């Protein structure tokens with residue numbers, strides 16, 4: 001029996017109400033039952049119950065359902081919204097042990113929707129009944145949290161396995177992409193993807209920066225910040241909340257800076273994360289420092305010393321007392337050198353204490369103290385307490401003020417080996433800096449054993465290294481050193497996928513080690529000029545930073561450009577890549593090996609207001625996608641070197657290119673190709689020859705869908 005007839009027979013509604021609803025139906029494409037609810041003839045719950053009886057379909061209460069990620073991923077946002085009124089709950093097994101998605105619907109009469117859905121997912125469907133408002137609410141909650149987020153999650157190919165192994169507060173939680181169960185599940189997914197992607201990209205830091213119209217996610221790789229992806233503003237609050245939960249921070253507090261830690265296991269790799277949040281004008285900025293304990297450079301043999309350099313350093317640290325200073329700007333690897341030094345002098349018979357801000361790595365067998373000015377644990381205060389603990393070796397994270405300097409230097413004269421760092425540019429300049437801080441010349445001259453100035457240079461990527469002739473002006477600038485060392489050949493990285501087309505992969509340190517001898521001690525005590533001291537140290541064999549760097553360049557470990565860059569800087573060695581212009585005209589990347597096709601597209605698309613980037617194969621398509629960040633990619637399938645499918649697969653495997661819309665444009669008219677293309681993450685598919693106006697319309701639609 002029909003639903004309406006049942007309702008009439010049971011006297012739940014009147015004929016008059018049916019007439020009213022029919023009248024309304026003329027103007028609205030809605031089922032009659034829905035209109036009956038709208039005019040108040042029947043309640044939604046009542047309707048669902050009767051539907052269940054009439055159509056013999058079970059009813060479910062969505063709030064009591066455990067929603068399964070697999071089902072959500074199976075039926076994408078577009079589909080769920082297109083067939084408004086369906087929501088996937090879970091995947092069950094039918095009697096033949098085949099997967100069968102259980103889908104909530106509010107309209108059991110809508111056979112067309114259910115049939116279409118079967119075609120879309122290519123499976124049978126098991127419908128259950130739920131009220132329309134509940135289903136809308138769930139679509140809202142799970143799908144509309146943000147379409148862009150879903151687009152992103154849908155596109156990123158990942159097998160991320162992330163779990164928390166413990167934070168400052170022990171958080172007991174396990175989550176992975178396979179389980180979307182809680183309210184913020186899509187956000188948990190996003191956080192997992194960001195962590196995994198950042199680790200794969202070898203990032204040392206992740207920056208989550210709210211801007212006026214979007215949130216920028218950036219990674220620091222080999223010292224440089226790189227824009228990765230923009231995400232919508234409304235995801236910012238849940239994203240930072242999720243990260244705060246992971247790191248045991250106060251989720252409700254967003255107006256004051258907070259610091260926390262977490263330990264994650266990402267694809268079986270343990271990563272320690274240091275989190276710091278700070279309120280900015282547009283919201284809370286979150287910076288995550290990723291520390292891989294395995295990668296920590298705490299052995300002298302691993303931080304970049306050349307053999308002769310290592311000998312000097314080792315000779316200095318075996319002394320029972322005195323001061324070893326490591327200097328350089330932020331991010332020059334000073335901490336690693338100190339940790340490596342401590343590890344080398346560590347023994348059962350020695351008491352080693354550190355005072356640091358912050359503690360980067362925990363080292364076995366060493367007592368580490370965290371500076372905390374809020375409870376008056378400053379460098380100076382901690383240092384005074386340490387001295388009462390009978391230490392043999394002390395590490396003072398940094399000498400910033402004269403009080404700390406005074407205590408540290410006195411300690412180094414009274415039977416303690418002291419390690420510390422300072423923010424000075426060259427080894428010799430450090431002497432003047434100490435005297436400027438008010439230290440007595442005799443205190444400085446009699447305690448210092450060694451001053452190490454250091455910088456980090458990027459390694460040439462070994463996968464794409466080739467011989468290379470540096471620019472004449474750089475050679476000119478360093479000519480005397482190059483000639484002095486007799487260097488003939490230089491190398492650079494051409495750029496490949498492994499190094500993200502930067503030509504560099506990883507970093508190492510270069511050193512300038514200033515050893516104090518008797519003559520220099522006298523110079524310092526007499527407050528001699530820096531020039532005079534430098535001359536004497538050179539005479540005694542001081543190797544300058546630039547020379548240490550050039551030795552590495554001569555071995556093909558780094559480039560001449562890199563040496564010039566870091567050895568030349570006055571203050572800061574952090575170079576930010578050419579900023580990606582996020583607000584410019586639309587840039588379309590056309591990847592096709594047929595030049596006339598690209599010529600034609602370039603001419604027509606430029607006339608329509610788009611900037612065009614040309615790529616002649618899949619490899620170039622990837623390279624230019626990473627470097628130029630196009631707004632959309634038109635991708636041919638058959639290309640030399642790397643075909644379009646492979647290129648799409650690679651683009652979709654990384655967060656920074658995962659959300660760029662891709663339209664396949666090919667002469668192949670094969671239906672399986674089309675399905676394959678869409679399956680690996682293309683957004684649209686058009687066969688050649690094509691109608692330009694049609695292409696243009698579809699480009700506009702894709703850009704619009706991505707909120708561009």
Ligand SMILES: [Zn+2]
Nearest residue numbers: 461464496499
């Ligand atoms: Zn490379």
